[in-house]
Amino acid sequence: MKKAILAGLRWTSLRLRLVVVFGLVALTAAVSASGIAYWLNREAVLTRTQDTALGDFRQEMQNRAASLPLQPTAEELQLTAEQMARSSNPAYDVVLVDRRPDGQSIVGASDTDAFTVKDVPASLTGAVDEKQRISEGNAYPYHLFWQRIALRGKPYLVGGTKIIGGGPTGYMLTSLDKERQDLNSLAWSLGIASGLALLGSALLAQAAAGTVLKPVQRLGEAARRLGEGQLDVRLRVSGTDELADLSRTFNRTAEALEKKVADMSAREEASRRFVADMSHELRTPLTAITAVTEVLEEEQDSLDPMIAPAVQLVVSETRRLNTLVENLMEVTRFDAGTARLVLDDVDIADQITACIDARAWLDAVELDAERGIMARLDPRRLDVILANLIGNALKHGGSPVRVSVRPEGEELVIAVRDNGPGIPEDVLPHVFDRFYKASASRPRSDGSGLSLSIAMENAHIHGGDITADNAPEGGAEFVLRLPRDASRLAEDNQEGGAK
Structure with missing residues (x-):
């Protein structure tokens, strides 16, 4: 059809x-x-x-x-x-x-x-x-x-x-x-002759159009396939007319594009492999450094007062480096397409409460969610989304942070609104970009610039989305929309990974 x-x-x-x-x-x-x-x-x-x-x-x-x-x-x-x-x-x-x-x-x-x-x-x-x-x-x-x-x-x-x-x-x-x-x-004869001439011209036009348009149609089909990513498509060239020259130009363009894309893919793959290898290699020394910093942190009260600030700096920077490595590994999994959903039935209010409690944010977060709102999602990834959104609101907007939950048909809507000055209009389009920091409009952040992009990737893998805007009452507001049942998307992801 x-x-x-x-x-x-x-x-x-x-x-x-x-x-x-x-x-x-x-x-x-x-x-x-x-x-x-x-x-x-x-x-x-x-x-x-x-x-x-x-x-x-x-x-x-x-x-x-x-x-x-x-x-x-x-x-x-x-x-x-x-x-x-x-x-x-x-x-x-x-x-x-x-x-x-x-x-x-x-x-x-x-x-x-x-x-x-x-x-x-x-x-x-x-x-x-x-x-x-x-x-x-x-x-x-x-x-x-x-x-x-x-x-x-x-x-x-x-x-x-x-x-x-x-x-x-x-x-x-x-x-x-x-x-x-x-x-x-005579008039009838001439009229019939004119009609036959018109019919003959239509047939000749059809034949001529077919001769002219077949190369154009082949070129259009090849361009469509090239646009779909089939970079090895080429046209058969015959003759020396303008259409043949156009076909040769298309073939040269497709060949150059294929080479450039191949080079870019190779560089991108090398970059991803480098980040993955680097992150993996960093985990072993980081584990040892983390263990040492934990010992130093426990003994901080008995250390020389001149040394204590340095120890505290080492502890905080070690934790930050550990978070950065984990984020890089997560990003690498998304880029490689190996991230998968592990679904479970979740009470959204309980999940948000557990996320806030685990990070000692109970005094800084106001939760507006009824218990009993169930959804079939990946609990770990939902926790990552919530932790990144709420943590970002606490860092850049200030408490109290208000988290509200409401069901809308087959969707679940979670809104996170902070109590800060809001997000500048020129920053809004880039808040989910990797490594983006609005340093000109906000205090210096000790984050990596990956938390919001990781939250967006986790929302996408569920088939959802996150939007950022400024609330009319003041402050920045992030709205997370997720399907209440991600089973079908999880099956599609598993089939895609099997292929």
Whole structure:
């Protein structure tokens, strides 16, 4: 399903645009060519029919209408009109009109049902009756005029002329319906041809798009895999075009990135191994030094007053070094991915009380937690989180430190708020960074700068998180959110470690 959606998205992007552009170009070319062809054929067909009919009508007017007496009767006009219509090629109907000196009009028509004087446009009648000036470019006072009209829903050609030197005026009417049908057939043929051209262009565009986009799709897939961490991905390069150059550039970039990442990973692994080895090697002499300092601390009251401060300094610094080594080893386990959860059902109020009591913080911490709030967590890691958060609050914020617990659905929320000036805004984004100390805004700390980062790592391994902010009432507030049951996450961690 996901692949189909991605394919659809690819289709609606560059491929569709290429097909649309090809189609528009082909459609424009086909419509233009069809329009020009239709217009040229239309004019050729109509002009041929028109010239043939008007030429025949002019000849008939000269042969038949001109031979009538000066004042023909209606019967003579009708007979002549019928003769002209019967001999016409192409077929047309004829109306002959003769005007007497007294203004009376005599009309003769070949077929009064098909064509009468009323069917002749007034503009054509006026043009036929108008006498032209004789000049070098115009040798005759009267000319043959024509006009295309629509009569009773069909196309017709109507023409008219006047006998020069006296005689009747003749009008002819021939149908253009056959030509219209032929032109409609031509239009349909050109339309079908345009449609086939559009379809062909779409198929060609699809083939061209496939040829162009396949390398682009391969490049996109390779970039996606490279982004997912598969640094050994490479593209097959063929040809000398721009896409081939792009593939070569990608391969060189991927190769350089793989080498750089490999070098960085090697250095990082060496650094982690060095820290782990150093921490491990320090534990043995630290154990001996700790034992000696404990003896010295017990005998401190009997020592020379000049020596006692030095002994106290050695004891405190030894404890600090011991804590630093333990923290470094813990960080190393997190970095190596070997940290695991050992879950147990914990009463949160009892766990916090035990943490505070073990470190003699009962007088400096106010606990707001109901007993009976149970959670399935790693007790040791929860103790580390609480000890680091509360210890940090006591060092930098001052007592009393308020610890409150409240359940929120499937989550457990533990808030630790101190009584100090709060955390500066520029320090807040870095409080969980390793070895970060806000020495410019707080008194010098004897900590290592690892306690809060270790607390965050322990929260993450539970599937939780810690946020830091300043409380509206004053002081800094750290909020720990943990799932009330981390069993599923513990199983995932164990499976990940087995792999």
